[in-house]
Amino acid sequence: MNIGSLLAQNVCKFPELLAIECEGRSYTYRQxxxxxNKLANGLLQQGVKKGEKLALMMKNSDHFVFTFFAAAKIGAIAVPVNFRLTASEVHYILDQSDTSLVVCDKEFEPTIAGAKLGTxxxxxxxxxxxxxxxxYSYEGILSDNLAEPDVEVSEQDDLEILYTSGTTGRPKGALFDHSQIxxxxxxxxxxxxIRQHERILHLAPLFHSAQxxxxxxxGVALGATHIIHRDFHPVKTLQAIQEHKITHLFAVPAMYNFLLQVPNAADYDLSSIKRVGYGAAPMAPELVKKSIQLFKTDQFYNLCGLTExxxxxxxxxxxxHxxxxxxxxKPIFLTETRVVNEEGNDVFPGVIGEFIVRSDMVMKEYxxxxxxxxNTLKNGWLYTGDLAxxxxxxxxxxxxxxxxxxxxxxxxxxxxxVEGVLFEHPNVLDAAIIGLPDEVWGEAVCAIIVPKEGAVIDELELKNFCREKLAGYKVPRRIFIEEQLPRNASGKVLKYQLREKMRNVII
Incomplete structure (x- = not known):
């Protein structure tokens, strides 16, 4: 078994089933x-060897999917790259991963041209x-050979290196083989x-591990139909659910927040949705409640995991819920989890410790x-760095x-x-809590608020709102108003950027 074989098997099972639709281009599973196979055999003809690293710097597309599965079929190791990164950041990933081949969208050519130097x-x-x-042009690389590539790929062969979000310092590449994925x-x-023949809408970036x-x-393994959006647009998302009768949706919390801001969101027919997943960043309970009302289903799943x-x-x-x-x-299938103290012992209920994970799905290494x-893999356990x-x-x-x-x-x-309380306020669109140096308290709790369109944040009123729900020492001492929060591709707020910016504001 390897990931590429999952696709090949579907040609026998349902060759004419719609597999992919992206920007007007559609493909059955046979197509x-x-x-x-055309790309995989073309790469082999160009001398790409099993075990070589193939980076993908692309937005969501049919070409991203073809490239990933072609790499899997020839035993190359896929290195998905965040297309929002600068040339210097991409250079680090290409160099650190030993990448020898890059497939990119045309708009990212200048970035790659600079990033590849010295790699x-x-x-x-x-x-x-x-x-x-x-x-080289993508079309020019394609082979006329439609047969399965003549490469033996086992489930123990490496499949992908996924770089962590890098919210502090340089990102690290988590290595996985076919069996783990x-x-x-x-x-x-x-x-x-999830069952056969679901209709899955892909909104979150495909370079991210969740999507x-x-x-x-x-979804490919089950024979799902994949509707792929190159970029996230709230209105187009609602239209796609209605038009394509989407059964399964996953998105990061910020996307749900934007969907809720569409004025006539309730007018769309979203009744085809069977399951709604969210994750990659914390989602405030108030935001979950409003999303449940929008989709008119209680089939919501909080996927709380990490790339590693x-x-x-x-x-x-x-x-x-x-x-x-x-x-x-609770732990997902095939997984053990614990919350432990500094000595590695389980904490009592209600006591805060570190969240750790053990499973056959955990990365092989950085x-x-x-x-x-x-420092991360200890005695078979993955130490996440999350407090829980x-x-x-x-x-x-x-x-x-x-x-x-x-x-x-x-x-x-x-x-x-604290953020969960802030999201309950009717004028708050987005919020983040950080600590800033304070001569009296050591650190002061500070809130960065993005107001809803047309709303005005009254600082005293917001503090009083928080005081009704939180102990006094948790109430934000300072409130900053911003137009938007800096986030990475996973939807996580880049708090180190906020801390740096707000320190400068105070100074």
Whole structure:
């Protein structure tokens, strides 16, 4: 078994079933497999060898999907790259991963042209006709050979290197083989009850582990129809659900927030939706409640995991939402989880400790980073760096990243709790809590608020609103108003940027 074989098997099972639709281009499973084989055999003809690293710097598209599965079929190791990165950031990833081949969208040619200098990249393939001298065109690489590539790929062969969000310092590349990612797919299929012939809408970036591993690969294995959006547009999302009768949706919390701002969102027919997933960043309970009202279904799933676990970790299912909204959930299939203290012992219910994970889906290592690997993988457990509690029923709740916890006047303040209250305020569109240096308290709890369109934030009124729901030391001492919050591709707020910016504002 390998990930490429999952696609090949579908040609026998349902060759004429619609597999992909993207920007007016559509492919049955037979056509999907042929497109992949044309590229895979073309890469082999260009001398690409099993085990070589192939970077993808592309927005969501049919070409991204073809390139990923072509790499899987010839035993190349896919390195999806965040297309929002600068040339210097991309250079680091290409160099650190030992990438030798890049496939990119035409708009990212200039970035790659600069980023590849001084790396092992020997050629670049551009979607469309390249403007950069020396780059190859995607169409020009394709082979006429539609047969399965003549390469033996086993489930133990490496499949992908996924770079972490890099919210602080340089990102690290989590290495996975075919078997690990296949199990990730099994876990999400079982936990979310995904069936054959679902209609999945892809909104979140495919270079991110959740959209790629949880839903694209598992969906291909099951014979789902994949509707792929190159960019996220709230109105186009609602239109696509209505037009394509989408059954399964996954999005990051910020996307749900934008969907809720569409004035006539309730007028769209969203009744085809069977399951709604969210994750990659904390989602405030108030935002979940409003989203449940919009989609008129209680079949919501909180997928609380991390890249290094596949992504995997814990899940809050629809039943859990009824009694434990706001919590992360319980371990997903094939996974063990704990909350431990500094000595590695399980904490008592309600006590805050570090969330750790063990499963066959956890990464093999951080690529070429042995010290970071040793600090993260200990005695078979993945130490996540997330602070959490566990209750008497075994439900785990993430409260903060270790590095983001605020200590004010000797009291620990966890940003997720305060942010959840801020999202309940009718004038707040988006919010983040950070700690800033304070001569009296050590750190002061500070809120960065994005108001809803046309709304005005009254600082005193907002503080009083928080004081009704939070202990005094948790109430923001300072409130900053911004037009938007800086986020990475996973939807996580880049709090280190906010801390740096607000320190300068105070100074």
């Amino acid at each position: 999907f497999n042929e497109e992949v 092992d990249v020997r050629f670049v393939i551009t979607i469309g006709e390249p403007d950069t001298t020396g780059h 296949f199990k990730v797919g099994i876990a999400v299929v079982i936990n979310m009850g 790629l591993n949880l839903f694209l690969i598992s 676990a596949g992504p995997g970790g814990i899940l809050l299912d629809p039943e859990g 009824k009694r434990h909204l706001g919590k992360g959930g 690529y070429k980073k042995p010290e970071e690997t040793r 509690t566990i209750d008497e029923e075994g439900y785990i709740t993430l409260v903060d990243r270790k590095k983001d916890m605020i200590i004010s006047g000797g009291e620990n303040v966890y940003s997720v709790e």
